[in-house]
Amino acid sequence: MCGIVGYIGNRSAIPVLMDGLKKLEYRGYDSAGVAYINGNGLEIKKTKGRIEDLHKILPFPLPECKIGVGHTRWATHGEPSDRNAHPHACGGVVVVHNGIIENYQQLRSRLTSEGHEFSSETDTEVIPRLISSHMEKGNTFEESMKKAVSDLRGSYALGIMSGNCPGKLFAIRNGSPLVIGVGQNEYFFASDIPAFLQFTNKFIFLEDGQICMLSRDDITVENLGPNGSSKKARQSSGAKVVEISWTPEMAEKDGFDYFMLKEMYEQPRTVRDTMSEWLDNPPKMLDSLGLTPKMVLGLRRLHIAACGTSYHAGLVAKYIIEALAHIPVDVEIASEFRYRDQLIDKNNLFISITQSGETADTLAAQREASKKGAFTLSICNVVGSTASREADSVLYTRAGPEIGVASTKAFTAQLAALCLIAIALGMKRGRLIAAEAETLINQLKKMPSLIEKALASGKHVKDIVGRIKGSRSMLYLGRGINYPIALEGALKLKEISYIHAEGYPAGEMKHGPIALIERGLPVVVIAPMDNLFEKTLSNIEEVKARGGKVIVVTDEPGLRTKADEVIEVPPAHPALSPFLNVIPLQLMAFWSGVLNGTDVDKPRNLAKSVTVE
Ligand code: AGP
Numbered sequence: 001m002c003g004i005v006g007y008i009g010n011r012s013a014i015p016v017l018m019d020g021l022k023k024l025e026y027r028g029y030d031s032a033g034v035a036y037i038n039g040n041g042l043e044i045k046k047t048k049g050r051i052e053d054l055h056k057i058l059p060f061p062l063p064e065c066k067i068g069v070g071h072t073r074w075a076t077h078g079e080p081s082d083r084n085a086h087p088h089a090c091g092g093v094v095v096v097h098n099g100i101i102e103n104y105q106q107l108r109s110r111l112t113s114e115g116h117e118f119s120s121e122t123d124t125e126v127i128p129r130l131i132s133s134h135m136e137k138g139n140t141f142e143e144s145m146k147k148a149v150s151d152l153r154g155s156y157a158l159g160i161m162s163g164n165c166p167g168k169l170f171a172i173r174n175g176s177p178l179v180i181g182v183g184q185n186e187y188f189f190a191s192d193i194p195a196f197l198q199f200t201n202k203f204i205f206l207e208d209g210q211i212c213m214l215s216r217d218d219i220t221v222e223n224l225g226p227n228g229s230s231k232k233a234r235q236s237s238g239a240k241v242v243e244i245s246w247t248p249e250m251a252e253k254d255g256f257d258y259f260m261l262k263e264m265y266e267q268p269r270t271v272r273d274t275m276s277e278w279l280d281n282p283p284k285m286l287d288s289l290g291l292t293p294k295m296v297l298g299l300r301r302l303h304i305a306a307c308g309t310s311y312h313a314g315l316v317a318k319y320i321i322e323a324l325a326h327i328p329v330d331v332e333i334a335s336e337f338r339y340r341d342q343l344i345d346k347n348n349l350f351i352s353i354t355q356s357g358e359t360a361d362t363l364a365a366q367r368e369a370s371k372k373g374a375f376t377l378s379i380c381n382v383v384g385s386t387a388s389r390e391a392d393s394v395l396y397t398r399a400g401p402e403i404g405v406a407s408t409k410a411f412t413a414q415l416a417a418l419c420l421i422a423i424a425l426g427m428k429r430g431r432l433i434a435a436e437a438e439t440l441i442n443q444l445k446k447m448p449s450l451i452e453k454a455l456a457s458g459k460h461v462k463d464i465v466g467r468i469k470g471s472r473s474m475l476y477l478g479r480g481i482n483y484p485i486a487l488e489g490a491l492k493l494k495e496i497s498y499i500h501a502e503g504y505p506a507g508e509m510k511h512g513p514i515a516l517i518e519r520g521l522p523v524v525v526i527a528p529m530d531n532l533f534e535k536t537l538s539n540i541e542e543v544k545a546r547g548g549k550v551i552v553v554t555d556e557p558g559l560r561t562k563a564d565e566v567i568e569v570p571p572a573h574p575a576l577s578p579f580l581n582v583i584p585l586q587l588m589a590f591w592s593g594v595l596n597g598t599d600v601d602k603p604r605n606l607a608k609s610v611t612v613e
Contacts, residue, residue: 002086002098003027003072004178005195006159008169008214009186014062017070020188020195021051026259026403026601027191027608029072030080034058035087035094035161036068042092042163046071046085066216067169069159071096074607077104078121088125090116091132092163093141097124098191099176100612102154127158139228141165146211147228149174155360155612159189169214172224173206176611177358177385180204180212180219182241187214193382194401198248202241205384207233242384250400258594259601260404260496264586265455268448270409271579273398274416279441282424289377289393291349296428299349302329303374305337305365306353307610309407309491313414314353315484316578320419323575324426324440334361335613338368346373351421354378355402355410356609357385366391379417381410395421404601405608406496408586411488412451415579419444443573454569454583461584464551464565465591468522474499475516475548476585477506478526479536485526485578489585495603497592506539519547524588525563526581529556530574537562553584 003024007016017034032054033046043063047053051072071086077100078084087094101107104123111129112118118125130151134144141162149158155175161168171178171189181188181196181203188196189212193203206212206221210233213220221239222230233239256262278285286296302321304314311333318329334352338361344350350369354362357380366387370376378391381399388394397413423440426432432440468474474493478486487503494501504513506525517523523543527536533556540562543550552563555571569580593600 002074003029003191003195004096004098004157004159004189005070005191006068006096006161006169006171006189006214007186008067009183009216010066011186012062013065013068014058016199017068018051018055019198020190021070021072023194023197024072024191025051026405027072027074029074031073031082031085032071033085033087034068034070035089035096036063036065037161037163037166038063038065042089042094044087044089044094046082046087048080048082048085067161067166069094069096069161069169077123084120084122086122086124088120088122088128090128091135093128093131094161095124095127096159097127098157098611099155101126101152101156103152107151127152131160143228145170146224146230149211149224150226150228157191167215171206171212171214173210174208177609178206179384180206180214182219185217187219189214193244193246194403197244197246201244201246203244203384204239204241205389207389208386244383246400258404258590260406260408260590263402263404263409264583264590266400267409267412267455267583268452270397270399270413271416271451272448274413275420275444278420278424279444282420282437282441283427285395285420286424286428289395291375291377291393293428295375296425298347299327299425300347302327303337303342303344303348303350303369304329304331304353305334305350305362305369307334307359307361309411309488310353310355310362310414312484312488312491313411313418314351315487316415316481317418317422319481320422320575321425324422324432325429326431327425327429334359334365338364342368342372344369344372344374346375348374350374350376352376352378352380352387352391353414354387355381355397355399355407355414357382357387358609358611360611360613363387363390379414381413403608405603405606406492406589406600411582412579416444416447419576440573440575443576447572447576447579450570450572450580451583454580455587457567457569457584458587461567461587462591464567465588465595467565468549468551469595471520471522472499473516473521474501475513475521475523476501476503476526477509477523477536477539478503478581479506479532480530481575481578482526482528482581485581485585486524488582489524489588492586492589493592495606496589496600497596497598498604499592499596506536509539509542514542514546517543517546517548521548522551523548524551524553524585527552527554527556527559528574528577528581529554529571530577553581
């Protein structure tokens with residue numbers, strides 16, 4: 001997705017903006033630009049390509065200026081090019097935008113009929129032109145800006161600045177993430193927290209439909225109304241300052257060569273951090289989430305909606321929650337859930353699982369569930385994100401900023417949160433006896449050290465990846481609670497190494513996939529010593545019999561004689577084995593990407609948060 005930044009204060013603005021854009025690179029982009037106001041007035045520098053390419057076109061020495069905006073563009077309308085890069089300007093007004101203006105064609109026609117000549121193919125360019133158009137009708141700049149925004153339909157996070165109003169910056173949020181950094185006589189805005197974490201850990205999370213006016217010594221947040229009207233926002237709604245406990249280092253690489261590698265090795269800590277507050281008393285967590293005993297006992301069904309890796313976490317949760325709490329659980333891809341006529345009501349609990357809290361389809365699913373009266377709970381990793389603020393309640397994963405596009409530590413943190421929910425619901429509904437609950441809780445307390453042990457297979461996994469280098473397709477098989485882990489392993493490989501991979505329930509082999517098996521095809525089989533082990537062993541043998549190369553992930557050393565490659569993980573409670581079985585699959589995807597020379601932290605075509613449909 002695009003990234004926007006803005007700064008006003010006493011520092012030299014351009015280095016601050018460029019550093020902020022650098023920190024947002026993980027969002028994925030194809031062009032970049034900045035605009036600033038100095039002694040010569042308003043200047044814009046923008047280019048297709050990377051931030052390094054933008055550096056090359058900046059004037060040196062850098063002009064002295066204290067205010068500016070910046071943008072990294074991930075193309076949605078118009079190919080990556082210099083002219084389509086942001087910022088876009090008209091009549092001294094400059095705009096940077098993340099999101100999609102859905103009615104831009106209609107606005108473009110109206111503005112063209114007024115004599116505007118567009119210089120780009122973007123939807124964004126209608127915004128500065130709309131503001132200019134309203135100013136030509138006698139409105140002030142601020143009135144024109146608010147009127148222009150009320151003309152827009154779609155999702156947008158906007159940064160706006162005007163040469164006619166050099167002492168102010170404006171940030172507007174509607175459907176795309178936007179945070180305000182609060183410093184000492186300086187303010188920042190950005191699409192995401194890491195952009196300016198080195199300057200401040202105090203942030204305001206704007207709500208949809210809000211505008212924030214920033215000057216060197218003042219900040220005002222207003223709720224936008226129809227036709228450019230607005231009124232001051234109350235402290236309680238989106239205008240309050242939240243202190244974030246993340247440090248800049250947490251958002252940096254800490255000596256690792258890749259964010260993804262760092263984040264995989266953070267998992268022991270992030271799983272521990274996610275569970276620590278409630279592990280000793282899971283039922284108390286339900287009370288804190290607003291899930292009263294009456295609601296919990298009256299629950300008839302639980303719906304989970306999510307995308308990608310978060311969806312896989314939901315699939316794992318189905319096995320655990322149904323087993324421990326005896327509540328039927330439906331798990332669905334959010335983009336499917338949102339468009340069908342969902343049978344959901346007030347006796348249902350809806351859980352959205354989302355690392356970013358900004359995934360458009362997941363937000364839409366959550367809103368649909370809320371409209372139909374379900375209690376909505378978001379399992380989310382970003383404080384103040386849209387999902388966390390719109391849900392009736394939020395259970396934060398404590399994974400810290402996940403910069404790598406491939407979700408790893410957020411996934412295991414989601415599993416941890418979902419285990420807490422399963423145990424809590426089971427205990428509260430009298431389905432999980434105290435002894436069983438205690439066993440699970442004790443196992444979860446050991447999980448960080450067990451994950452540490454599973455991570456120790458990194459070198460061995462790298463060697464295996466070296467031995468299957470050149471494979472253009474892989475199959476991942478799992479049964480029961482590890483079937484979602486097979487899906488997750490395949491997704492990781494696809495998105496990081498660009499090798500085609502499919503995850504399948506191992507029991508499905510005879511229904512089609514076994515036709516894929518040919519000599520040397522790598523087949524990853526997740527085979528924990530559980531009640532399905534013997535069945536999975538048969539799958540291993542049928543793959544071997546057809547020349548497939550079996551790579552098994554298991555806690556059973558005896559499989560060394562049955563498979564071509566064995567990756568051992570520590571034994572764990574069957575309900576918790578996904579925490580450990582996913583680790584070698586994450587490592588496998590990572591080393592496949594590195595050996596294939598892909599951009600592991602910023603894979604092609606992908607963005608960290610899919611904030612548009
Ligand atoms: C996972 O590795 C992918 N990056 C992607 O599938 C991701 O899980 C999905 O887009 C959902 O994102 P969210 O958790 O932020 O909603």
